[in-house]
Amino acid sequence: MTYCVAMRLDAGLVFLSDSRTNAGVDAISTARKMTVFEEPGDRVMVLLTSGNLAISQSVRQCLAEARDEKRSLWTARDMFEAVTIVGEAVRAVHKRDAHALREAGIEFSVNLIFGGQIRGERMRLFHVYAAGNFIEATPENCYFQIGEAKYGKPIVDRVITPSVPLGEAAKCALVSMDSTLKSNISVGLPLDLLVYEADSLRVTRFVSIDEKNAYFRMIRDTWGQRLRQVFGEIANPEWDASQQAEFPLARDEADRWGQPVRARRDRS
C-alpha cells in the first residue's frame, strides 16, 4: 500500500509520500511515489501515486515521455490543462490495460494527487481518480490523501487550514505519516517530502527521509512520548456513585427488540 498527503496552503504546497509497495506480504519492495516536473522559473508540478504500481508507473511514464510535444505537462498553459493531461494519461493506460486486468480479476485501481503552479497562475491541487476525472482542493477542503489515509487523518483534520505556515504544515504531514507508519506495516520509509513556496516556480525544499533523518526521528520519538504524556494528564473517568450524573448507568432492561443492550437469563 501507500500513504500520500498533499496540502494547498496560502503560503505554498506540501507533498509527502511513503515508498512501500507490496504484492502480497511476501513481495514487499520500495517504490518512490513522487514525481516532480520542474522547469525552473516557469512551472513546478508534483505527482503522487497510489494503487496498482504497474498502472501508476505507466501513467508516470506517459507523462514524463510526453511523446506529443504539442500537448504535454511541459506545454500546458495552466494547471487545469495540466491535470486534464494527467487524466488523459490515466485513460490511455486504462485503454491499454483494463481489459486484460479485468480478465485476470484485477481491478483498475489508481489514485493520484497532482498539484503545482505554472507561471501567471495561482497554485492548484487536484485529486485524480481511476476514471481520469478529478476534483480540486478548496479553502474548505485544502488537503488530499491517497492510499492508507485513515490512520493519519485525525491530526490533519485538527491542524490544517489554509493559513497554516509551511513549516507547520510539513510537520503535520510528517506526524500524520508517523501515525500511519506506526499502525500499518504496508507503509514504509523512505519518505519524500517536497515543500513548494508560493510563486517560487522552482523546487527549493525537497528531501528524502530515511531512518537516519534526525528531524523525523525527533518527530517519532517526541510525538509518541508527548502524546502519551498528554493522555496521562487527562483525568480517567470516575465511577463513584457521586459521579453517576455524568456517567449514568444504562437503563436496566429494555423491550426485547427495541434497542436493548442487556439480556438477562429468563428463568422460566
Add this chain to the structure above:
Amino acid sequence: MTYCVAMRLDAGLVFLSDSRTNAGVDAISTARKMTVFEEPGDRVMVLLTSGNLAISQSVRQCLAEARDEKRSLWTARDMFEAVTIVGEAVRAVHKRDAHALREAGIEFSVNLIFGGQIRGERMRLFHVYAAGNFIEATPENCYFQIGEAKYGKPIVDRVITPSVPLGEAAKCALVSMDSTLKSNISVGLPLDLLVYEADSLRVTRFVSIDEKNAYFRMIRDTWGQRLRQVFGEIANPEWDASQQAEFPLARDEADRWGQPVRARRDRS
C-alpha cells in the same frame, strides 16, 4: 458504518461501541451495537457487532432467544464454547440469508467482537468473522477493533498494553472514538461503554454516552486542544543551509526509470 473497540487487560475488559448505522447517506439512523449477556455471579458476556445490520441483528436474536436450551450462551461451560455458539449463530444466519443476499449482489458482511468471563475461568476476548471462525486476543495483541478502525488505531497502539489500568484503558477507548468521530461522519453518538472488572462476574460499570455527557465532552475539548498544543511545541523543520545534513536535498537527477523523482524538461 460502525466503530467498536474492545480490550483485554489484566484488570478486566473494556468494550466501547458507537451507534450510527446507515444504508446510504440518506438513510442514517441509530442502532446500538452492544449486547450484554449477564447472569450475575455466574457469567458476563458482551457482543459488539458491525457490518450488515440485518445480519448482526439476526445473530443477536439467535443468541438471545437461545431456542436450544441445551446449547446456549447461558449454558456454555466456558468462553470457548460460548464463542463457538456465536460462530454457529453467524453460520445459521448465513445459511438462511447468504443465497438471497448474493442474488441481490450484497456481500454477507458481519464482524463481531465477543468477550467476557464465565465462573471458574479467565476472561477471554474474541474476534468472530463472517465465516463463523474466530481469533482470540493475546497479551501481544490484547485489543480488537471492528468497523471504521483505522482512525482510532494509532492512539490505541501507543497506549494499550495488558498492564494498563481499567480507567486509563476506558479513557483510551474514548479518545480513540473521538478521533474516529472527528474524521468519519459514518460513526456517531450515543456510545455504549462497558468496563468489566476481572472476576466480578457482574456488570458494574456500564454507561450510555450522549452529547450531554460531561466526561466525554471534556475528552473531546481537552484532547483536541492539548494535541494542537503539543503539536505546536514540536519544532518545525529547519531548511537553513546549515541544517542540510539533517534535511539533505535529494540528488538532482536520476536515471530515467530508476526511482527518480524529478523529471526536468529535456531541451533537445
